[in-house]
Amino acid sequence: MFDIQEELKKLPDKPGVYIMKDSNGIVIYVGKAVVLKNRVRQYFQNSSNHPPKVSAMVSKIQEFEYIVTDTEVEALMLECNLIKKFKPKYNILLKDDKHYPYIKVTMQEQYPRILKTRRVEKDGAKYFGPYSSAFAVNDAIDTIKKLFPIKTCNRVLPRDIGKFRPCLNYHIKQCLGPCQGEVNKDEYRNMMKKICSFLGGQYDEILNDLKGHMETAAMNLEFEKAAQLRNKMNSIVQLSEAQKVLSTDGQDRDIIGFAQNVADLCIQVFFVRNGRVVGREHFIFEGEGKEDVKYSLSTFIKQFYNTVQYVPSEVVLPQEIEDGEIIGQWLTGRRGFKVNLRIPQRGELVKLVKMVVQNAEISLKLYGERLKREGSIHEEGLRELAGILGLESMPDRIEAYDISNTGSSEIVASMVVFEKGRPARDEYRKFKMKSVSEQNDYASMQETLFRRLNRAIRESREESGQAKFSRLPDLILVDGGLAHVNAAQQVVSELGFELVIAGMAKDDRHRTKALVYKGGEYELSAKLPLLRLITEIQDETHRVAVQYNRKLREKRYTHSELDNIDGIGEARKKALIRHFKSLTAVKNAEIAQLLEVDGINQRVAEKIYEYFRK
Incomplete structure (x- = not known):
């Protein structure tokens, strides 16, 4: 039997790779260590400090192996x-282990060809890409065929010159006919060099060349030829506009950005070649x-970069990464030339990183919206929710409550309803506190629930056809921890109801973290569908509460005593409230303090001061 504690004592003081296995001998995690002894031991010490994912992994480890290496780069x-081979459950995994397509120009041949390939080799050919899809490559090659009379057949030249009849492309002047000896090698290679410049984003020379030929054709009254040249110029202009210019240095680089929410991570990569974006890809x-x-x-x-065929000379990152120096050495070895891992601090590259991050945020948002549309996460999340709370069936109607206030003013609450895991907006309700005059979330929550449930009692007695509160929830969720749950439970019990109540707790970054129920806290990170569901409910409840609070504040600020003061319009009124936070503070302000507000001059400050001192 594998004794973990005994095996930990045998770990060497060297770099290497460790392999964690579960009770079935399945590899669940592969990691690298500068010092194996120190790194592996950390997993089995101070478990309270581990993130939830690591804690879950450690609980399943039954044995481990390790492989010693000479250097960190080898490790x-x-x-x-090993990650690529075993695809361990607890490693971050790329689901689409793809080889991106490239355009290959065989400049090592006497009569170069243009090919689509997914392998970049050191064979003397020129490669352009990567492109995001085979469709993008085909589209680029089709554009080249329209602009340049290249050969598209498989004949090997110069071996096959003169051995076959010319093809249709030759007769319609879409091929120079190198297979017939109609064009010499140097002339054909010069055209292929122009194509390489075109693929590299250098369009000006080709546009000027076409413009000159078009003007000559027009002067010679060859209007059909001039029109064809004009169409070619339009195709180039459209392509140049589609490829956004990101830099003028013409360098190859990948720009990486990321976005996170409470459940998922999105990493976005922009492929920049010769200063232009040729493709992008995101990974969820x-x-x-x-x-x-x-x-x-x-x-x-x-x-x-263990899967792609081409490594650029620079990888631009939004922040520091683990083992950055070692990864830089590894990438340099893969490329054969120096690769820089760059974290820009100022200038144009900072703006580019922000742009990539914005695209990552959009991709992550669209992914979340797609999951909601598909609906599978709602059912699975409800099933997990029922399991945690010990419910006999999935809760059909969930009511969630949150409190929003600005100091002691405009204390409001929101009641958001989810039916079958989806928002039922017609059932939403909003409350403005009547009995609570100071900031007190617990008392505000109690007033809200009392009014909601008391209304249900009255409606059941009256049997009114306008009943809006008579339908009770299967589950009540309150925004907060154990104290909030206890405050809500007290009201529910006093009114004679038996309802299930749980709290939605957040972490120190105000992100959904856990459910609080019957004195216990249930971490949600290991239950992804439930985490997404509770996050959606909590965010929606908070949004409605804040929106109502803001609406009431704006309404209060719209009509105030400030309207009675000569020289105070909407802009100055809003500036005063924004600066002092309340009308009371404005009333008590001295002239010097009033002058600190944007738009308030000496004359207006004196008028405000005199008005409130009378």
Whole structure:
């Protein structure tokens, strides 16, 4: 039997890779270590400090193996290969292990060809890409065929010159006919060099060349030819507009950005070649929203560049990553030339990183919306919710409550209803506190629930056809922890109801973290569908409460004593309230304090001061 504590004592003081296995001998995690002894031991010490994902993994480890290497770079390479081989459950994994398509121009041949390929080799050919899809490559090659009379057949030249009849493309002047000896090698290669410039984004020379030929054709009254040249110029202009210019240095680089929410992580990559975006790709990692980004980015980079065929000279990152120096050495070895991992602090590259991050945020948002549309997460989340709370069936109607206030003013509450896991907006209700005059979330929650349930009691007695509160929830969720749950439970019990109540707790970054129920806290990170469901409910409840609070404040600020003061319009009134936070503070302000507000001059400050002192 494998004794973990005994095996930990045998770990060497060297770099290497460790392999964690479960009770069935299945590899569940592969990691790299600078010092195996120190790194592996950390998993089995101070478990309270581990993130939820690591704690879940450690609980399943029954044995481990390790492989010693001479250097950290060797350990990194071995780690990448083992992750690719075993696809361990607790490693961040690229689901689409794809090889991106490239355009290959065989400049090593006497009569070069244009090909689509997914392999980049050191064979003397020129490669352009990567492109995001085969469709993008085909589209680019079709554009080249329209602009340049290249050969598209498979004949090997110069071996096959003169051995076959010319094809249709030759007769319609879409091929120069090198197979017939109609064009010499140097002339054909010059055209292929122009194509390489075109693929590299250097359009000006080709546009000027076409413009000159078009004007000459027009002067010679060859209007049909001039029109064809004009159409070619339009195609180039459209292509140049589609490829956004990101830099003028013409360097090849990948720009990486990321976005996280409470559940998932999205990493976005923009492929920049010769200063232009030639493609982009995003990757969604489910359940990695709370992971350390340094670790996540490092893991992604190792897996991503272990699969792609081309490594650019620069990889631009939004922040530091784990093992950055070692990864830089590894990438340099893969490329054969120096690769820089760059974290820009100022200038144009900072703006580019922000743009990539914005695209990652959009991709992550669209992914979440797609999951909601599909609806599978709602049912699975409700099933997990019922399991945690010990319910006999999935809750059909959930009511969630949140409190919003601005100091002691405009204290409001929201009641949001979810039916079958989806928002039922017609059932939403909003409350403005009547008995609570100071900031007190517990008392506000109690007043809200008392009014809601008391209304249900009255409606059941009256049997009114206008009943809006008579339908009771299967589950009540309150925004907060154990104290909020206890405050809500007190009201519910006093009114004689038996309702299930749970709290929606947040972490220190105000993100949904756990459910609080019967004195216990249930971490949600391991239950992804439930985490997404509770996050959606909590965010919606908070949104409605804040929106109502803001509406009341704006309404209060619209009509105030400030309207009675000469020289105070809407802009100055809003500026005063924004600066002092309340009308009372404006009343008590001295002239010097009033002058600190944007738009308030000496004359207006004196008028405000005199008005409130009379």
